[in-house]
Amino acid sequence: xxxxxxxxxxxxEAFYPTSDTLGVTEHKDSEEGINRxxxxxxxxxxEAVFIVVTSLLLCFQLGMSSGKNSPKSIQ
Numbered sequence: 275x276x277x278x279x280x281x282x283x284x285x286x287e288a289f290y291p292t293s294d295t296l297g298v299t300e301h302k303d304s305e306e307g308i309n310r311x312x313x314x315x316x317x318x319x320x321e322a323v324f325i326v327v328t329s330l331l332l333c334f335q336l337g338m339s340s341g342k343n344s345p346k347s348i349q
Contacts, residue, residue, distance in 0.1 A: 303311075
């Protein structure tokens, strides 16, 4: 049975499902695969939060050091 991988092409090379192609509901992910996916998503989330917090701190520091957002300049 084929896994039904789709390629972006045209004509004879285009993907046409056959009776041997697995349907969307015919594949069951393994527990190990699901756990790996969850771990990967957790790492991506932590990295994204780190980037956002670091960016905000950097912007705050740059803004305060230039005096644009200091209380004295806001009147």
